[in-house]
Amino acid sequence: MELMARFGIPLALSLAFVSRLAWGGAAFGGMGGVGVGIADPSGDLSVNPATAAADLRSEEGVVRVGMSWERLTFAGNAYNRIPGQKTVSTFTVARNMGWSFVTPALVESDGRIGFGSWPVFGRGLDMNEALDMSLPLRPGLPMLKDVFTQSTTGTTELKQRESLDVVGAVWIQPIGARLSQFAVGAGYASLSSFGSVRVAATEPVHQNQYSLAHVVSHRDLTGPALMAGFFYRPLKEGSVGVGVLYTGKMNGKIWGQSEGGPVYTDTMSRPAQLRLGLGGFFSMFQGLNVAVDVEYSGENRSPARTLFAGTSAAYSASEYSDATFALRAGLEYQLRFWDFDIPVRTGFFTCPDPLPANTSGLGADSVSDFRPVSFKQDVTGVTFGTGWSSKGLRADVALMWLMVTTHVRLRNAVGFVDSGDVRSSLGAVGSVALVFKKTPLE
Numbered sequence: 001m002e003l004m005a006r007f008g009i010p011l012a013l014s015l016a017f018v019s020r021l022a023w024g025g026a027a028f029g030g031m032g033g034v035g036v037g038i039a040d041p042s043g044d045l046s047v048n049p050a051t052a053a054a055d056l057r058s059e060e061g062v063v064r065v066g067m068s069w070e071r072l073t074f075a076g077n078a079y080n081r082i083p084g085q086k087t088v089s090t091f092t093v094a095r096n097m098g099w100s101f102v103t104p105a106l107v108e109s110d111g112r113i114g115f116g117s118w119p120v121f122g123r124g125l126d127m128n129e130a131l132d133m134s135l136p137l138r139p140g141l142p143m144l145k146d147v148f149t150q151s152t153t154g155t156t157e158l159k160q161r162e163s164l165d166v167v168g169a170v171w172i173q174p175i176g177a178r179l180s181q182f183a184v185g186a187g188y189a190s191l192s193s194f195g196s197v198r199v200a201a202t203e204p205v206h207q208n209q210y211s212l213a214h215v216v217s218h219r220d221l222t223g224p225a226l227m228a229g230f231f232y233r234p235l236k237e238g239s240v241g242v243g244v245l246y247t248g249k250m251n252g253k254i255w256g257q258s259e260g261g262p263v264y265t266d267t268m269s270r271p272a273q274l275r276l277g278l279g280g281f282f283s284m285f286q287g288l289n290v291a292v293d294v295e296y297s298g299e300n301r302s303p304a305r306t307l308f309a310g311t312s313a314a315y316s317a318s319e320y321s322d323a324t325f326a327l328r329a330g331l332e333y334q335l336r337f338w339d340f341d342i343p344v345r346t347g348f349f350t351c352p353d354p355l356p357a358n359t360s361g362l363g364a365d366s367v368s369d370f371r372p373v374s375f376k377q378d379v380t381g382v383t384f385g386t387g388w389s390s391k392g393l394r395a396d397v398a399l400m401w402l403m404v405t406t407h408v409r410l411r412n413a414v415g416f417v418d419s420g421d422v423r424s425s426l427g428a429v430g431s432v433a434l435v436f437k438k439t440p441l442e
Helices: 002-016
Strands: 062-078 087-102 114-132 153-175 180-203 206-235 238-247 250-258 264-270 272-284 288-297 305-307 315-317 324-336 340-349 376-390 393-412 415-417 421-439
Touching: 062 114, 062 393, 087 153, 114 180, 114 376, 153 206, 153 238, 180 250, 206 264, 264 305, 340 393, 376 421
Parallel strands: none
Antiparallel strands: 062 087, 062 421, 087 114, 114 153, 153 180, 180 206, 206 238, 206 250, 238 272, 250 264, 272 288, 288 324, 305 315, 324 340, 340 376, 376 393, 393 415, 393 421
16 A cells, blocks of 8 residues: 555656656755755745745645666775775765645635655665674674685675655645745554575685675655645745654564575664755846755664564664754746746755664674665755746756765774765656646536
8 A cells, every 4th residue: 555655656646747856856955955945836835845836826735756877886895894905985876755646726725636646764774794704603603714715705795775655644724815825634654674685605615605694774764744745926026934843752673584494583673853944045147046045954862672582583682863953945046938948056965874883883803793774975066957837738858966975884893983985876767747737617
């Protein structure tokens, strides 16, 4: 049912009409993610639901879909504590799929319904690292280099994904001669994460391969979400907006399995969290638009507890995050032709990871201790975008130059140290939107 809501519905809608996503969605991606204070035919619920219909006539509605692609690099260590053996792994992620649909006015007061599905936060890490052969397979056993031949080498493959998504609906109501409007609504928040660690050794002479460990974990947490937004445009050349997203306490299950053994199951929860966005837009002169917004994500904290207690997979974990501020700013210049427009955009954005660095990482003393690691992934980006719009149809695309800091905390002989550095990477976002009109009844 959830997969249908996330992917089946937007695919079906795109066939008939054909949004934007969290820190992308091309129209806003090309503006550096700006969207709180901007209202245009491709306005979207995930930024500020009150802007989604600010420029629509009462008989018009809009549908929008979009996604992003990014090429990321991790440079550091996660399990191998030998100095000088830094891992450099490059991987691609396709994420931030989102869609939204806003109906034409349903009542005489021009009130309408908007609904959609969008990502709030997401991150990923893929890594192939040389295995530290001075570790034992399990505590108390000989080191791996003493068990295998001297030429035997090992690898550790780590794959992780985490995303927080919301499916929701809002009521959008214009007020004050359409100079402003507000939106309120509710939704369903879903936090999903997956992690796997595969450790293998290879004896190069005879090409013998040995599986040393294979650990998989998965968790699904769900909870309620409340949304609200306000948009005010006192002048044609300027507007301001406020968007609020409150995700309530999320509950669910976590599963873990090691080497094809029993599947361990436990329950866990994540505290409620408040996100608040504030932004503004103004035209410097005809065709040149400037916008800035700031998004605040509040901290959430819960005490540490032991998961899978009483089993060989037991470990201590806590669910909390720090408060963060994300900044987005952009410029847009509209090139206007006879029956179509081509925008030229550039923008800047930050996307800080709320996971505290002092809780990230793993201090494994043996291969059997390897688990998917906690990691921190901060992103700073510069975007360059363009598009095309004519008669209600709008397509947008933007290229992103990203500075990505992905790091973990690694335990060595001295103590815990940060591992990972800043790497330059590339990405792209794209979206398509269509404004449609309801057909009057004969």
